[in-house]
Structure formats: C-alpha cells, structure tokens
Amino acid sequence: MPETILTATTPRAWQSLLADYWQLTKPRLILLFLITTAAAMVVASEGTVSPWLLLVTLLSGACAAGAANTINCLYDRDIDAIMERTRHRPLPSGRVSPLEALLFALTLAAIAFILLAVFANLLSACLAMAGIAVYVGVYTHWLKRSSPQNIVIGGAAGAIPPLVGWAAVTGELSWAAWVLFAIIFIWTPPHFWPLAMLIQDDYARVNVPMLPVVDGDATTARQIFLYTLALVPTSLLLIYPCGVVGWGYGLAAIALGGGFLYRAWHLTQVPSDKERARSLFKFSILYMMLLCGAMALDRMLLAQLDLSPATELQTLTCLLPWS
Template sequence: MQNAMTGVSRRNQDFLHILQSYVQLTKPRIILLLLITTAGAMWIAAEGQVDPVLLLVTLLSGTFASGSANTINCLYDRDIDDVMERTRDRPLPSGRVSPRDALIFAIALAVASFTLLTVFANLLSACLALSGILVYVVVYTHWLKRHSPQNIVIGGAAGAIPPLVGWAAVTGELSWAAWALFAIICLWTPPHFWALAILIRDDYAKVGVPMMPVVVGNESTSRQIFYYTLSLIPATLLLVYPLHVMGVVYAAIALVLNGIFVQKAWNLMQASSDLQVARSAFKYSIFYMMLLCAGMGIDSLPVTRHLVGAIATQITRLW
C-alpha cells in the first residue's frame, strides 16, 4: 500500500525538488516583505549604523520564524488548499511533503529561530519572534481565519511583530517608535490583503472562508480599504512627529507613497468589481511597504542627516 512518504518520493524526483518543496512550504515571497520591515526597524533603532552580524542573524532568525508559522499554516489549511485552485499544487495537498515531515520541519525552524536570537541578540527579541508564530498559528489560522470576517484585521498583528523583533534585537527594549512601526503594519495589512481577497473571492467562497469580500461584498470592502489607507497617513508620520526618529526625507517619501496608495484605493472604491483595479492596488501595496522601509533606511543614514542639516543651515542663512 502506498503511503504518504511513497507519494513524496514519487513526486520529488531528486534532492533539489525536495528542497524546493520545503522552501515552498515557508512561502518565501511573504517572508521577504516581513524581512524588509524587520530591517527597516533595525536601521531606525541603530540610527543608520546596524551591526552587520546582528542584521544577518536577525534576518535569518526572522526567516526561520516566519517559515515555521507559514509551514504550520499550510499544514492546518491543507484541506481547503486542496480545493482552492491557486493552492492545490502546494507541497501538502499535492502529496510532495507529508504532514508529519512538515510539522517536524516547522518545529525545527522555530527552535532554530529562538536559539539564534537568544544567543546572538537577546531574549526579548527571541520571545517576540516566538509570539509571532503563536499569534499567526493560534489567533489567525486556527481561531479567526475560518470564523470571522475580521480575521485579517486582528490576526494581521502577527505580521506586525517582525519590526518589534528587529527593534528589540538592536536596543533590547521596545520604545514608542517600535510600537508606531507595529501600528503602521497593522493598518497596512487589511488594504493589502483585502485587495488580494477581492481577486480570489470565489476561491474563498468555495471553501467557506469568511474573508471580507465574501461576507460583505466588494463595494463595502473597497470602502474599508480606502479608510485604512487614509489612516496610514497620520500613522506613518508619527515617526516624524511627535516621535522624532525620522526626518524630512522620510516624511517626503511617506507623503508621496501615501498619496499614491490613497489614489489606488479611491480608484478601487469607484470600481470595486474591476479585478484589474484590485490587482493594481494589491501590487502597489507591496511596493508601498518596500519603499516606505527603504525610506526609513535612507533617512536614518548619518550622511543623509548631515546633508539635510547642511541644507537647512544654508536656508536659514539666506533668510
């Protein structure tokens, strides 16, 4: 009788295919965005002078922690993944990885993440990374995803923990600026994810997952997307005032990025059933977060602060 492991060996032709299957379990595209927010927080916390070893270890640990959470998510959702068209080829529903091996892999990643952060950073960052796994698995995947249309609003907090990990790794504590970063990610997550949910609304409806577009429709969802994008404007500027950890360069970048995001959300609100408009909003939300974090890094560099200070001095003299 052919068992799950036989299916794995049959479908994975060589070691490279096996490796690709396990990497796919971790959802690397999602991890990349989480690492960018982690790096942005570290850059601010270190005032543009991050220890490269600490940066590497923290990002590697974040990769392991996020990979563990995503693997458990795949393990838990393998029943609906087998039904949804876009996910049925994932390693678990396709039989390329067995549930037992996926669980062992997830545990190993979590242990590696916690150990690395404890040894090379501090216990606070390690505990925060572990809490991110627990929130994503227990609160979002198990409790909310299949039971509440607010699943991504509350459960999305798991995706906002990486900046806290990065900040704690550098400073050993959590300041108001760290929590402002947390708030920015929390507010960004609904418009990002709901734009995607509009695109794959039928898949979610087919498996009974109460994503917002399924429960209240595209029109109501697009309005909420617009409101959340508006809320990002004051949230992102908190880092400039009153927290004073970011300067004029970041402020300018944030205002431009927010303006484009609001325009994308407005367009979606005007044409909530247009999948091309929803796709445009979703893709931009990814670039938005990447560029916002890049702006944090650029603004925090000593050379940027020096240049801005010199320009400000010259302007003052002219007046």
Template structure:
C-alpha cells in the same frame, strides 16, 4: 484540520532538488522577504543608520526561520482547503510532496533554530517576540479567526506586524514608542493589502467557506474599508516624524508621496469595486509601498542624510535672514 494525508494523493518529488524545493515552498519565501524588509527597517531606525552587520544577518536569519515555521504550520493546518482551491492545490502538502508529519518536524526545527539564534546572538526579548509572532499567526489567525470571522485579517494582522518589533528589540533590547509605531504601520497596512488580494480570489475563498470580507460583505463594502484603512495609515506613518522625532524631512516626503499614491489607488477601487484589474494593481502597489517606505526609513536614518538635511536647513535659514 485533518490529521491524515488527503486521500488519493501520492508524493512525486523526483529527486533531492525537488525535495528541497518543496520544503522551500512550504515557508512561503515571498511573504518572508517582505517581513524581513520590515525587520531590517526596525533595526535600521533603532541603530540610527549604523547597524552591526553580524547582528543584522543573525536577526534576519532568525526572523526568516520563525516566519518559515509559522508559514509551514499554516500550510499544514490549511491543507484541506488548499486542496480545494485551484490557486493552492499544487502546494507541497495538498499535492502530497511533503507529508504532514515531516512538515511539522520541519516547522519545529525552524522555530527552535530561530529562537536559539536570536536568544544567543541578540537577546531574549527578540527571541520571545519571534515566538509570539508564530503563536499569533498559527493560533490567533489561522486557527481562531481565519475560518470564523470577517475581521480575521484585521486582528490576525498583528502577527505580520511583529517583525519590526523583533528588529528593534534585537538592537536595543527594549521596545520604545517608535517601535510600536512601526508595529502600527504594518498593522494598518495589512487590511488594504490583503483585502485587495481577497477581492481578486473571492470565488476561491467562497468555495471553501472562508469568510473573507469580500465574500461576506461584498466588494463594494470591502473597497470602502480599504480606503478608510489607507487614509488612516498616512498619519500613523507620520508619527515617526512628529511627535516622536525619530525620522526627518526625507522620510516625511517619501511617506506622503507613497501614501498619496496608495489613497489614489484605493479610491479608484471604490469607483470600480468589482474590477479585478484595479484590485490587482492596488495589491501589487501595497507591496511596493511597504518596501519603499522601509527604504525611506533607512535613507532618512543614515548619518549622511542627517548632515545633508541639517546643511540644507541652515542654508535656507541664512537665505531667509538675508531676505529679511
């Protein structure tokens, strides 16, 4: 990473609104939204569908700030290759709209604020986990792995799997086996999600020498890896049902339905590994998959869902007894 601004680039924020927009873009808000959904899912399960609204808001704000800090430092570190890639050239740092010094100050403020909010209004465990997420994303993924290993997104995916741990810890103050299963779900979901994107923008990564799997191993090998991870993801999601018994039949049905569609799309990519349209469809669905899976967790954990499923089970049991 260079320590000076890229040559030939000058700032061109037109007004204060554009300045705000530039800093907003540094945080990569679309990525943050997905991370917050997994955070909320962790909180919802931990609280058995009865989350304290104030704690939920504070934890989501703290999570957003910590993720924003990590993403900003990622943009700061990668501004050299972002300038080369067409897709990222207009980001705030390579375009010169934000200086490296200001970006670092901004990231520091976000991280300190996130830690303070979580430590004061939730607990130190959730605050510490949020900071570990920044460390994993910045040091382990961005600095150590991204430019040096085809397994960058596999190992680095641990950073994106930390938000549900933050949510769980904020509610309970500890980390149970269920919390670690939530971590494992996001960890296993990350390679299929990101490798589908990497297939779509393979040429960009090749241009800047980032050894993403499609660049080094090719689309065919990558598509098979995507399928393997997708197949492995389904039993991991069902661990919440058995043996942990923190989720019920509603979640199980949702997880199986969503997982089967995911596998179907992954299999289609195996058949057409160089078809960008198929990779794009898989990438978009992977986002929808995680959102709907977390929604399924929320629905299943509601007290009203417990009552309905218990009533249905009792009614079915009575009918079976009568039939016998």
C-alpha cells in the same frame, strides 16, 4: 505501463525535495517581513546597525516566518486541496507528509529562537515566537475560518517582525517600535483585501469568510480606503512625536501615501473592477518596500551627516541654492 502515483514516501531528487520545503515557507511573504525588520533595526541603531547582528536577526526572522507559514500550510491543507491557486502545494498534493512538515516547522522555530537568544537577546527571541503563535493560533486557527475581520486582528502577526528587529538592537521596545507595529498593522487590510477580492470565489468555495465574500466588493473597497486614510498620518508619527527619522522620510511617506490613497479611492469608484484591485494589491507591496527603504536611508543619511532628525530639514534648507 501502470501510472506512477507520487506519494510523500516516493524517493525524489533532492533538488525537488528542497523546492517543496522552500515552497512551504512562502518565501515571497518572508521577503517583505525581512524588509520591515531591517528598516526597524537601522532606525533603532540610529543608522549604524551592526552587519553581524543584522545578518543573524534576518536569518532568524526568515526561519521564524518560514515556521509560521509551514504550520499555516499544514493546518490549511484541507482547503488548500480545493482552492485552485493552492491545490498544487506540497502538502495537498502529497509531495510532503504532514509529519515531515511539522518537524520542518519546529526545526525552523528552534533555530530562530536559539540564534536570537544567543546572538541578540531573549526579548527578540520571545517576540519571534510570539509572532508564530499569533499567526498560527489567532489568525490561522481562530479567525481565518470564523470572522470576516480575520486579517485585521490576525494581521498583528505580520506587524511583529519590526518589533523583533527593534528589540534585537536595543533590548527594549520604545514608542517608535510600536508605531512601526501600528504602520504594518494598519497597512495589512488594504494590502490583503484587494487580493481577497481577486480570489474571493476560491474563498467562497471553501467557506472562508473573507470580507469580500461576506460583505461584497463595495464594502471591502470602502474599508480599504478608510484603512489607507488612517495609514498616512500613522506613518508620520515616526517624525513627530517619536523623532526617530527626519523629513526626508516624511516627504517619501507623504508621496507614497498619496499614491496609495489615489488607488484606494479609484477602487471605490468601481469596486468590481478586478484590474483596479490587482493594481492596488501590487502597489501596496511597493508602498511598504519603498517606505521601509525611505526610513532606513533617511536614518543612515542623518548618521553620515551627524544630524538629528529635528535639525535635518533646517540643515537641508540651508544647502538649497536660493536659501
């Protein structure tokens, strides 16, 4: 019996088709974007965000991120077909056609824009579209295949979701919103480069100049440590001068930052150690999730206790048994 060759036009079960489109959106990446968006909304609303607005904004953010990731898959399908970890994706394997992927991405982007424009405001809708444009135009098209600093500059796309969340709540962008942007922006290189160190052979095979490929593990590890060193004080700017969260968040930020710095320094001692790079990559994800959780919980606690961030530490100190 002749072997059946699967093409994009071969009829398939709808469950399999949905799974392929789901994979195009890179859902694991989307989850982290949504966590940063939700945290920004809680802080912007001073702990009392509308559940309906939160739901609509997160749904819109998922659609916008899914659109950007799908276009990324579409653009990179040539190198994805060569790289070991990506060659089984829907586009290089032929399970989804380029036209189908493009229409899917445009549909997701349109849904995101309409939902935000109707139920939030035009600023948040435009910011969501800007995030797609930066990820596709600046990172994927311009920098990814041309500069070892691709993830540094292109990382701005991943820092836009908290701006979307902040704008959805307030209709504007305060200094605190831009500090959230800066936190994600500075966190992105020490988050992504350990992964790049693990799969640098794949990147070298397709001539993508990721920093470990161009400058080696030792330089990459030093850069990771320096960015992590800058991340810790940046995360504390939300307390002072912004004054939007209190020292409950601050203590968590210091503890998490210390753990991040320790692992980054540990990697600089043996830059070629893949297990250290893997540990740092995993911790970077946990760091961002817990940091966002800490700022949201701190802001909600302040709202429940009817405290301002400036008086939180003084009030909590008074509650201690030895005070």
